[in-house]
Amino acid sequence: MPSLPWSDIDTVLLDMDGTLLDLHFDNHFWLEHLPRRYAELHGVSPAMAEMELQPLFERHAGQLQWYCLDFWSAELKLSVRDLKQETAHLIALRPDADTFLDAIKRAGKRVIMITNAHRDSLSLKLERIELAPYFERLISSHDYGFPKENPQFWDALQADIDFDPARSLFIDDTLPILRSARDFGVAHLLAVKEPDSRKGQKDTAEFAAVEDYRDLIRGL
Numbered sequence: 001m002p003s004l005p006w007s008d009i010d011t012v013l014l015d016m017d018g019t020l021l022d023l024h025f026d027n028h029f030w031l032e033h034l035p036r037r038y039a040e041l042h043g044v045s046p047a048m049a050e051m052e053l054q055p056l057f058e059r060h061a062g063q064l065q066w067y068c069l070d071f072w073s074a075e076l077k078l079s080v081r082d083l084k085q086e087t088a089h090l091i092a093l094r095p096d097a098d099t100f101l102d103a104i105k106r107a108g109k110r111v112i113m114i115t116n117a118h119r120d121s122l123s124l125k126l127e128r129i130e131l132a133p134y135f136e137r138l139i140s141s142h143d144y145g146f147p148k149e150n151p152q153f154w155d156a157l158q159a160d161i162d163f164d165p166a167r168s169l170f171i172d173d174t175l176p177i178l179r180s181a182r183d184f185g186v187a188h189l190l191a192v193k194e195p196d197s198r199k200g201q202k203d204t205a206e207f208a209a210v211e212d213y214r215d216l217i218r219g220l
């Protein structure tokens, strides 16, 4: 991938899951661990658990409540927080994400995390991985009441942190979110080539993608 025009970039906005952290934790949790524990806790077969969970997942995908642990705990009648703790050992940084964060912070860029993760998910991850010191702010879209996919998220972000989208870089592994940032006017956008270390490279459509964080800091 081409190196970035760093002299045109003051602010770096970064997603967490699938961008800085390996999406394997989340995929494993929602697709394997949760269905298995749901079946055990409610005394149903794995096939029945699948039949009950699948329509719920489809109905709520891309909405704010999708990311809300309280919502899922109530809906599924179990503690999503406790179940996440059971697999917390799988929480891991993507390769060289820390090298990248260290370099942009040293270069004096304003570094802000914007995540759709619920505050509880964020805390669970920050307990395992020391990310907080790299950031000026850690913003959960739940604070604003709109997910990053929604244009109103970007208005709320602008009002909160007063950034110049024309001089900002945003990295996120979710393409509809990158499109939402582009509509708002964020000038420098990157997807992530391999958000889940177990799933191989993905098609990032019209977006250039981060393959190796070390390449990104050339010219910084």
Ligand SMILES: [Mg+2]
Pocket: 015, 016, 017, 018, 019, 172, 173, 174
């Ligand atoms: Mg993500």
